[in-house]
Each structure stands twice: as structure tokens, then as C-alpha cells.
Amino acid sequence: MSFVKLSASALAITAVTATAGVARDQVQVAGSSTVLPYASIVAEAFGENFDFPTPVVESGGSSAGLKKFCQGVGEATIDVANASRKIKDSEIEACAAAGVTDIIEVRIGYDGIVFASDINGNTFEFTPSDWFTALSDKVVVDGAIVENPYTTWDQVNPAFPAQEIQAYVPGTKHGTREVFEEKVILAGCEATGAMEVFAHAAGGDEDAAEDACFALRTDGRSVDIDGDYTETLARVEANNAGIGIFGLAFYENNTDKLQVATMSGVVPSTESIATGEYPVSRPLYFYVKAAHLNAIPGLKEYAEFFVSDEIAGPDGPLAEYGLVSDPELADTQASVAADEAM
Amino acid sequence: MTDFNSDMASKKSSLLVADARTQKRNKAEARFRAYGLAAVGVGLLFLVILLTTIISNGSSAFKQTFVTVEVFLDPAKIDKKGNRNIEDLKKATTFTYKPLIQQGLLDQVNAAGYNHPFEKHKAMGQLLSASAAGQVRQFVLDNPDRLGETVEFRLIAASRVDGYLKGRVTRESVARDKNISAEHFDLVDQMQADGLVEKVFNMAFITGADASEARPEQAGFGVSMAGSFFMMLVVLGVSLPIGVAASIYLEEFAPQNWFTDLIEVNISNLAAVPSIVFGILGLAVFIQFAHLPQSAPLVGGLVLSLMTLPTIIISTRAALKSVPPSIRDAALGIGASKMQSVFHHVLPLAMPGILTGTIIGLAQALGETAPLLLIGMVGFIATNMPDTLAEGILSPNSAMPAQIYEWAKRADPAWYERAWGGIIILLVFLITMNTLAVILRRRFERRW
Numbered sequence: 001m002s003f004v005k006l007s008a009s010a011l012a013i014t015a016v017t018a019t020a021g022v023a024r025d026q027v028q029v030a031g032s033s034t035v036l037p038y039a040s041i042v043a044e045a046f047g048e049n050f051d052f053p054t055p056v057v058e059s060g061g062s063s064a065g066l067k068k069f070c071q072g073v074g075e076a077t078i079d080v081a082n083a084s085r086k087i088k089d090s091e092i093e094a095c096a097a098a099g100v101t102d103i104i105e106v107r108i109g110y111d112g113i114v115f116a117s118d119i120n121g122n123t124f125e126f127t128p129s130d131w132f133t134a135l136s137d138k139v140v141v142d143g144a145i146v147e148n149p150y151t152t153w154d155q156v157n158p159a160f161p162a163q164e165i166q167a168y169v170p171g172t173k174h175g176t177r178e179v180f181e182e183k184v185i186l187a188g189c190e191a192t193g194a195m196e197v198f199a200h201a202a203g204g205d206e207d208a209a210e211d212a213c214f215a216l217r218t219d220g221r222s223v224d225i226d227g228d229y230t231e232t233l234a235r236v237e238a239n240n241a242g243i244g245i246f247g248l249a250f251y252e253n254n255t256d257k258l259q260v261a262t263m264s265g266v267v268p269s270t271e272s273i274a275t276g277e278y279p280v281s282r283p284l285y286f287y288v289k290a291a292h293l294n295a296i297p298g299l300k301e302y303a304e305f306f307v308s309d310e311i312a313g314p315d316g317p318l319a320e321y322g323l324v325s326d327p328e329l330a331d332t333q334a335s336v337a338a339d340e341a342m
Numbered sequence: 343m344t345d346f347n348s349d350m351a352s353k354k355s356s357l358l359v360a361d362a363r364t365q366k367r368n369k370a371e372a373r374f375r376a377y378g379l380a381a382v383g384v385g386l387l388f389l390v391i392l393l394t395t396i397i398s399n400g401s402s403a404f405k406q407t408f409v410t411v412e413v414f415l416d417p418a419k420i421d422k423k424g425n426r427n428i429e430d431l432k433k434a435t436t437f438t439y440k441p442l443i444q445q446g447l448l449d450q451v452n453a454a455g456y457n458h459p460f461e462k463h464k465a466m467g468q469l470l471s472a473s474a475a476g477q478v479r480q481f482v483l484d485n486p487d488r489l490g491e492t493v494e495f496r497l498i499a500a501s502r503v504d505g506y507l508k509g510r511v512t513r514e515s516v517a518r519d520k521n522i523s524a525e526h527f528d529l530v531d532q533m534q535a536d537g538l539v540e541k542v543f544n545m546a547f548i549t550g551a552d553a554s555e556a557r558p559e560q561a562g563f564g565v566s567m568a569g570s571f572f573m574m575l576v577v578l579g580v581s582l583p584i585g586v587a588a589s590i591y592l593e594e595f596a597p598q599n600w601f602t603d604l605i606e607v608n609i610s611n612l613a614a615v616p617s618i619v620f621g622i623l624g625l626a627v628f629i630q631f632a633h634l635p636q637s638a639p640l641v642g643g644l645v646l647s648l649m650t651l652p653t654i655i656i657s658t659r660a661a662l663k664s665v666p667p668s669i670r671d672a673a674l675g676i677g678a679s680k681m682q683s684v685f686h687h688v689l690p691l692a693m694p695g696i697l698t699g700t701i702i703g704l705a706q707a708l709g710e711t712a713p714l715l716l717i718g719m720v721g722f723i724a725t726n727m728p729d730t731l732a733e734g735i736l737s738p739n740s741a742m743p744a745q746i747y748e749w750a751k752r753a754d755p756a757w758y759e760r761a762w763g764g765i766i767i768l769l770v771f772l773i774t775m776n777t778l779a780v781i782l783r784r785r786f787e788r789r790w
Contacts, residue, residue, distance in 0.1 A: 024635075026726070026737075026738070028636065028738070030718070030721075036555075036721065036722065037554070037555035037556070037752070037753070039722070040554035040555055040721075040722035041554040041555065041556050043554065043722060043725070044553060044554040044557070044722075044725070045436060045476075045554075047725065047726075048436055048475075048476040048479070049435045049436055049476075049479075051432070053725075053726045054725040054726055056637060056721070056722070056723050056725075056738040057721050057722040057723070058636075058637065058718050058720065058721035058722075058723065059720065059721045060718075060721075076633045076635070076636075078636070227751070228751040229751075229753065230750065230751045230752075230753075249753060250753040252519075252520060252521075253753040253754045253755070254753065254755065255516075255517075255518040255519050255520075256511075256514075256515030256516065256517075256518075256519070310435065310437045317472060317556060320521075320556070321555065321556050
């Protein structure tokens with residue numbers, strides 16, 4: 001009978017430990033996979049320098065993180081949500097409905113998005129118009145809207161080599177895609193004058209025109225990558241003609257395999273992004289639940305540590321890794337210190 | 343038919359000389375054997391390719407480059423109040439220690455007369471891991487009386503230096519790298535000749551915790567191994583008793599009717615359900631409904647238990663079935679109750695089979711990643727080694743396969759090597775478990 005007793009007690013122990021629960025003593029963070037590297041660097045340094053345990057940082061995307069964040073207040077919910085975009089009004093409403101009313105918004109810096117190709121391939125100097133013309137589903141030729149007829153880059157812009165058009169763009173679940181659409185495709189759509197033609201065709205409907213701009217071609221020349229940058233890198237390595245879209249930090253860690261293209265004549269770097277010269281960048285944020293500040297040990301210290309000069313400043317480890325530090329960091333520090341909710 | 347007969351009659355058939363039809367059949371058989379052999383050969387070839395790839399890519403993760411640095415523990419910087427109070431010492435962060443270490447290394451290479459172009463101590467920082475400052479700070483907090491002395495430390499080298507010594511990084515590949523330059527490697531060569539830089543066995547990789555993306559050189563697999571261990575504990579505690587009880591009832595006690603048939607069909611179907619489905623179920627039921635802690639091995643273990651249950655039930659039932667009815671009859675014949683006959687005679691005889699099935703089920707669960715992605719076990723999680731059983735089960739942790747997945751997608755190519763190293767460790771576990779299962783079966787299984 002000993003077996004039965006053993007298994008019964010094992011079951012009982014599991015049941016007891018499951019229901020008892022322990023008070024949470026570490027900060028829990030979830031959200032954007034773009035912010036994850038930075039958050040993990042901060043969490044690690046935090047664990048080294050404070051008596052609190054190292055915070056737990058999960059990834060899963062900005063939207064998923066904010067959804068978790070807005071589930072409510074209490075130990076079972078996360079304390080901080082990382083996001084590669086600003087929180088939406090609908091998300092603030094969802095938060096409020098679940099009792100999460102005081103949210104502290106912290107901008108940690110800027111992230112650059114770069115266009116890179118195989119190191120042994122051709123070099124490119126892009127403008128947003130080139131990308132729109134090469135990748136849009138419909139383009140304007142002689143005033144008429146036609147299916148995208150271009151197959152090589154020299155058809156798009158005579159200055160380019162006769163290389164097959166093959167682009168690996170982030171999938172729609174990525175925050176990076178949104179920036180690519182806003183800052184490159186839409187800019188190109190407007191610059192080439194296609195926007196006006198689309199608007200005219202849609203009877204003056206601006207939204208419809210924008211949607212027409214955003215529609216990328218589906219004939220296989222533009223491939224959506226739903227995975228991470230490592231997958232994009234693998235595709236570019238497999239196909240020398242491929243051009244991939246990466247985060248600046250990822251590119252800087254793989255300079256032996258990739259060469260970066262300029263955008264509107266500017267080489268992407270932390271400097272050119274900080275000055276705003278390089279156009280394709282976005283702010284990164286994290287959001288703190290004010291109600292947890294007193295309940296979870298170390299949360300306030302974590303938030304302050306994250307935006308301290310030593311960490312997020314221009315010489316800190318985040319900048320070393322590829323984050324473009326925020327020129328207005330001092331304001332952010334002050335608002336975090338004062339627990340200023342949105 | 344007549345043709346055939348006349349054909350046969352026309353030839354003198356001999357047993358020693360094969361006729362055309364026999365030859366044809368023999369050839370067909372020889373061909374079939376060749377196909378089979380080729381299939382086995384291709385299978386083995388793939389196995390060899392797989393294993394050599396894994397070992398050649400991953401074995402370097404078990405070595406780590408260290409740099410010996412003499413650091414002057416400057417009390418003016420570390421202990422500004424000058425009272426040696428531990429609480430005040432804690433206020434000196436790793437950012438205070440960083441320049442001290444870099445200066446120490448620069449003084450050292452200058453004193454040794456190495457040929458290098460670096461003037462600022464900051465350039466030395468690119469040779470060392472960012473973890474160095476934490477290591478020195480911890481030393482000072484443990485030995486505050488050593489302040490003011492020059493202490494020799496063995497610090498982890500930066501991932502690029504480590505990669506250079508392992509042949510992964512070359513002077514050409516860092517031409518455009520802002521983290522390190524070819525001149526650094528010239529210096530490393532000189533330091534290596536004097537034994538200041540050396541590559542040694544990396545115990546921290548097996549016992550250590552995950553590190554942030556900027557420090558692949560510091561990352562270890564130990565905490566995620568602990569996570570997997572506690573998860574397996576939960577799987578064993580939940581699925582073994584339930585699985586064995588269910589199969590004993592179904593096999594020995596349950597009446598044969600449409601209801602038990604339905605259960606049987608469902609169990610077989612359950613064994614074929616993709617594991618990601620269990621992950622979604624776990625997220626919805628255990629975390630969102632039951633409010634069990636996020637990322638905890640408890641939830642991971644419960645989800646994997648659902649997956650392992652059918653495997654255990656099916657193998658347990660097979661083991662029970664293989665016990666001959668004569669044993670049961672004999673037990674019942676001398677007056678044992680049905681339950682006594684099962685627990686005293688049938689179950690002990692079926693035990694080796696049950697354990698084999700359980701171990702194989704556990705091995706399967708150990709390598710499972712998909713459901714863990716959904717219940718928050720990927721990310722920067724495996725950083726705190728649990729101290730107690732309850733903490734191990736309830737505090738957030740990762741698991742071996744999830745950790746490998748996480749490493750494989752990080753930017754620095756040094757992570758890739760770690761991921762392969764993790765695969766080696768995971769494979770060692772799986773091979774050990776499967777060998778154990780084979781040994782159990784060989785040694786204890788009885789045949790009638």
C-alpha cells in the first residue's frame with residue numbers, strides 16, 4: 001500500500017503548495033520584445049546593485065504586455081509593461097475598467113530601425129520613395145494606378161544596381177512594422193505623389209488612401225517575418241539579394257554579416273538618431289502601475305534606476321547596447337521620482 | 343496454365359541451379375535488403391550530422407576566457423564616508439567599480455610593456471565582461487577590510503574576446519564593430535602569451551543563471567535546469583498517481599460498456615493532441631481562471647502533466663495487460679479480494695513497465711517548449727536560484743528548452759553558441775533518462 005500512500009501524499013503536497021502561495025518579492029515585467037534586451041540589462045544591473053531579487057522580464061509584444069498590465073491590481077498581475085509604442089486610449093480605458101487607474105509613463109529613449117543587406121552584396125542609398133515604389137501593392141505609372149510592375153531595384157531608381165527586389169519586413173504583430181509603415185511607406189507614398197492619386201481614386205477619402213499606401217505587394221517580393229530579427233538575418237544570409245529590416249542594436253551586434261543602407265542620405269547611428277537626422281526611429285516606453293509602488297518591494301527603485309544617468313544616459317550600458325538616449329532624460333527622472341501618473 | 347506446365351517440363355529443374363523465377367525473387371529480396379540498409383544508413387547519417395553539428399557548435403560553450411586583473415580597491419571612491427559601514431559600501435554601485443577595474447587593467451598592461459595604442463582606461467572595458475564590476479563589488483562587500491589593497495581578480499572576458507580565442511570572431515569580422523577593434527586582439531595575444539588571458543573550463547555555464555543580452559559570456563544554464571527539475575517534480579506528482587489510478591480502474595475494475603470505450607478512445611486521441619493546445623488551456627485555466635502564479639514551474643508542470651497523462655495511462659495499461667490472468671486467478675483463488683490481487687500481485691509485476699512508460703513520458707515533457715511559451719516561461723526569467731522547494735515550484739523560472747529558444751533569438755552571435763551548449767546538456771538529460779528506461783525494462787521486466 002506504500003505506493004498509494006506515497007502518491008496520495010504527493011498529491012496533497014502539490015495541492016497545499018498550490019493554494020498557499022508566497023508573497024511576491026520580485027518585480028514582474030512583461031511586454032515588447034524590442035524593449036526586452038534593455039529591460040533585461042537594467043534588471044540584471046538592478047539585481048547586482050540592490051538587495052532586491054533580480055526582476056523577471058517576459059517578452060511577448062507590446063500589446064500582449066499592456067493587456068496583461070491592464071488585467072487589474074494585485075500580486076497576481078504584473079507591475080511594469082514595456083512598450084515600443086505609446087499606450088493607446090482604448091488600452092487606458094481597459095485599464096481603468098479593471099481598476100488600474102494611475103499609470104506612470106516612462107520614456108526610456110529611442111530605437112532606430114535600419115535597412116541592412118548581406119555584407120558581400122550591393123550597397124544602397126535609399127529614400128522612403130524607393131521603398132514605397134518597390135514594395136507597394138499598387139503604384140502610380142503615368143497617372144494610372146497599376147499593380148506593382150517592378151522586379152529589380154534599377155527599375156525603381158536608375159541609380160540602383162539591377163538586383164532582384166526581395167525584402168524581409170517585420171510582420172504586422174511587431175511594433176517595428178508600424179514605424180516602417182508610418183515613417184517610410186507613408187512618407188514615400190506622399191513624396192511620390194501616389195497619395196493624392198489614391199485619395200482621388202477613393203473619392204477624397206484620406207483614410208482609404210492611407211490604407212492603399214500601406215498595402216504591401218503579395219507576390220513574394222515582400223516577405224513578412226513574424227519571428228525575430230534572427231530569422232530575418234537567416235533569410236538575408238540565405239538570399240544575397242535580400243534586404244532586411246532590423247533594429248539598430250541587432251545590426252550593431254552583427255556588423256560582420258550585414259551592411260547598412262543609408263536613408264535619405266543619413267547613415268543610421270545612435271548619434272544621427274539622437275539628433276533626429278535619421279528619420280526611421282521611435283520612442284520606447286515602460287508603464288508602471290502606481291498602485292503597486294508601495295506593495296511590491298523594489299518597484300520604485302527599479303523605475304528610478306532604469307532612467308538614471310548611469311543606466312539610460314549617453315554613456316550607460318543601454319546606449320552601449322544600441323539604445324539612443326533621450327535628450328530629455330532629466331525630465332523623465334523628475335517625473336518618475338514624483339510618481340507622476342498620466 | 344498449360345504454358346507454364348510445359349515450360350516447367352521442358353527444363354530440367356535442379357535444386358542447385360536457381361531457375362529464372364527464383365533468381366528474380368532472390369534479386370527482389372536483395373534489392374529490398376539494400377533499400378532497408380540504405381534507409382538505416384541515411385538515418386544514421388542524419389544522426390551523425392546532427393550530433394557533430396551540435397557538438398562542434400556547442401562544445402565551445404563549456405570553455406570560457408578569463409582575464410587576470412589586479413585592481414586597486416580605492417577607498418576614496420568606494421567608501422566616500424570612510425567609515426567602512428556595509429550599508430554605506432552598498433551605495434557604491436557597479437558603476438563606481440567599473441573605472442577602477444579598467445584603470446587596473448591599463449596599469450597592468452602598461453607595466454608589462456605590452457605594445458598597444460590605448461590611452462584611456464575606457465578602452466580596457468571592451469576586453470572585460472560587464473559582469474566584472476559586479477564580481478569586484480561583491481568581493482568588497484564580503485571583505486570590507488581589504489579596501490585600500492590591490493587585489494588580483496580573475497574576471498570574465500568580454501564575449502568578443504572569448505569569441506576571438508575560440509575562433510568565432512576574427513580581426514576581419516570586427517572591422518566595423520564598435521564594441522571592439524583589431525588592436526584589442528593584438529593586446530589579447532600578448533596577454534595570452536603571459537597567461538593573463540586564459541581559456542578554462544566554464545563551470546558557471548552549468549550552474550549559473552541567465553544573463554542579460556549584453557553579457558552572453560556570463561550566462562549559465564543552471565537555474566533553468568532547476569526550473570525543469572521542479573517542473574518534472576510536479577509532472578511526476580500529478581500525472582503518475584492519476585495515470586496509474588486511472589489505468590488500474592480502467593483495466594481491472596471498469597465494466598466493458600460504451601462509456602469506458604468512449605474514455606479509451608478519448609485517451610488515445612488526447613495522446614495525439616498538439617502540445618500548444620495544452621499551453622493555451624494552461625493559460626486560460628491555470629493562470630487566468632485559477633490565478634496561479636505566472637511563469638511558475640507549478641503551472642508549467644501542470645500543463646505538461648496533461649500532456650504526459652495519456653502516455654502514462656497507455657503504457658500502464660499495456661503493462662497491466664501483459665500480466666497473465668493466471669496470476670489474478672490464483673490470487674482470487676486463495677481468497678484475496680479483487681483489490682488485494684491487484685495491489686499485491688498485478689501492480690508489482692507491472693511496475694517495470696509502468697516506470698518505463700513514466701520515464702519516457704517525463705523525457706518527452708522535459709523537451710517540450712511550445713506550451714511553456716504561452717504561460718510566460720520565456721524571457722529574462724531564470725536569474726534567481728530557488729532556495730526552497732516551495733520557492734522552486736512557485737517562483738518564476740524558465741525551463742531548459744525554453745531557455746535554449748530564448749538564447750537562440752538574441753542578437754549577439756555568442757548567444758548562439760550558448761544555445762547549442764544548452765542543447766548538449768538537454769540531450770545528456772534525455773539520453774540518461776531513456777537509458778534508465780531501457781535498463782529498467784531489461785533488468786526487471788518479466789516475460790511469461
